[in-house]
Amino acid sequence: xxxxxxxxxxxxxxxxxxxxxxxxxxxxxxxNRFELIVITSNEEQFKFINHLYKKTLHLKPDDLALHFxxxxxxxxxxxxxxxxxxxxxxxLLYFFGDDNIPTKKTIMQHxxxxxxxxSAINVGIGLAFxxxxxxxxxxxxxxxxxSLFGIPFKQDEIKIPPNFFYMANTSIxxxxxxxxxxxxxxxxxxxxxxxxxxLRLSKLGMTSAVVMESHAIHNHxxxxxxxxxxxxxxxxxxxIYENKFPCEPRPxxxxxxxxxxxKIIKVQLYLLLSKITLSTKVKHxxxxxxxxxxxxxxxxxxxxxxxxPY
Numbered sequence: 001x002x003x004x005x006x007x008x009x010x011x012x013x014x015x016x017x018x019x020x021x022x023x024x025x026x027x028x029x030x031x032n033r034f035e036l037i038v039i040t041s042n043e044e045q046f047k048f049i050n051h052l053y054k055k056t057l058h059l060k061p062d063d064l065a066l067h068f069x070x071x072x073x074x075x076x077x078x079x080x081x082x083x084x085x086x087x088x089x090x091x092l093l094y095f096f097g098d099d100n101i102p103t104k105k106t107i108m109q110h111x112x113x114x115x116x117x118x119s120a121i122n123v124g125i126g127l128a129f130x131x132x133x134x135x136x137x138x139x140x141x142x143x144x145x146x147s148l149f150g151i152p153f154k155q156d157e158i159k160i161p162p163n164f165f166y167m168a169n170t171s172i173x174x175x176x177x178x179x180x181x182x183x184x185x186x187x188x189x190x191x192x193x194x195x196x197x198x199l200r201l202s203k204l205g206m207t208s209a210v211v212m213e214s215h216a217i218h219n220h221x222x223x224x225x226x227x228x229x230x231x232x233x234x235x236x237x238x239x240i241y242e243n244k245f246p247c248e249p250r251p252x253x254x255x256x257x258x259x260x261x262x263k264i265i266k267v268q269l270y271l272l273l274s275k276i277t278l279s280t281k282v283k284h285x286x287x288x289x290x291x292x293x294x295x296x297x298x299x300x301x302x303x304x305x306x307x308x309p310y
Contacts, residue, residue, distance in 0.1 A: 002065065003033045003111055004171065005088035008096050009080035010040045011190045013048045015099040015220040021056040025064060027107045034094075034107050035065035037087055039073075039080040046070040077167065078183035078193040085174065085182060093177060095194075097168035100128050100216035109214040110171040120176040121205045125160055126169035126214035127153050134221045137280065141287050142222060150195065158215075164208045165198030169216045172201075180204055186244065191230065192237035224287070228294045235298025255292055256299050263293040 006024070010016075024036055040046040049068065067087060073079040085093060092114055096102065103109075106126065113124040128149070130139050142148040149166055167190075180200040187193040198206070238252065250256075270286035273279070 001033070002035050002090045004035075004092045004094050004107060005084075005090040005174075006034055006036045006094045006096055006107075007081060007084035007088065008036070008038050008098050009077045009084070009190070010038065010045050010049060010098045011075070011077065012099075013045055016048070016052060017101070017219055018052070018055060019101045019219065020098075021053055021064075023102050023104065023106075025056070026104050027102075028105050029108045029111065031063050032065070033111075035067065035089065037067045037069065037084045039069045039071070039084050041071065041073045041075065041080065043070070074188065075190065076185060076188050077190040078185045078187050081167070081183045081193070082185065085177060088174065091174050092171060093174050094171045095167050095169075097128065097216070097218075099218060099220050100168055101219045102169075102216055103214060106214045106216070109211050113209070113211045114171065114173070117209070120173045120179075121207050122173075123165060123176075123201070123206055123208040124171040124211040124214070125164060125166075125208050126171075126211050126216060127158065127160075128168045128216040128218040129153060130218045130222065137283060138224055138227075138287055139222055141284050142227070145284075145288070147288075147291060148222070158210055158212075160208060160210055162207050162209070163198065163202040165194060165201055165206065167194040168218075169214065171211070176201065176204070176206075184244075186240055187237050188240075189233040189237055191234045192241060196241060224290065227291065231291045231294035232298035232301075235295040236301050237298075238295070239299050239301070255296060258292075258296060260293065260296050260300065263289060263296055267293055 025031070027034070038049060040049055046068065053066070069083050069087060071079070071083060081095065094107075094110055110124050110126070114122065130143065143153045146152045149168065151160060151164060180197060183193050183197055187196065238256070242250065267286065267289045270282060270289055274283040274286050
């Protein structure tokens, strides 16, 4: 009997390591209790994932219920997630980021959480921490400021708001996701689709809680240039959201009404001051202004008219 379906959409194979499959083989529960659904979006990704899988076949290949889905979905995580949900055979879903590595207790901990919290509205959240070998001042700021996942992630202070939802390490009943309407496929990147679904789930009474001992390793470096590109995509996705929901509150409006030229000046100023003063505080201001600029430029990018509801 399959108790839980793990759904992993592939974004960037450069972030994947040999541990991608190994840690699923080494779960503390029997492998017939879960299935692994991996969704790729192009032939290059599909070949890489298959190659990675074959390299880890030190155990019997049939030990793990593994499904590869390869569809032409461009960069759309929402489409990938919906494909995985429709393919899944379990009533409990486990969304997991492709750049994360699970602990060996991950599956067991999420199963125990939902056994203790059987209501459909209960959502289990495992956090994701960047390992020390990748840590630097920028990553420390990302985690502490909440810029990476929407809320601050601190290993010495593990708590989340009850309406928190994200794609990287989350278990949820399938019936609850279907009730909310699945992921909105108008979002074309690996961002904002989970945040927007979280809003709909919250309106249905979602209550999120941390699942201890299920915290993942965010297993790759996060640099300024890569994060800059992600924030541009987030800005584009924000504009898509506004076009779809023009009457909803916009707490980010103080940023999106700013002049990009003024933002550029502030970025250059804080970068110069950080080099002169060597101040951590000033360096963090530079990081913030740099990421805000990326978001703003993405937001100002023209988008096509959207008419498809989720």
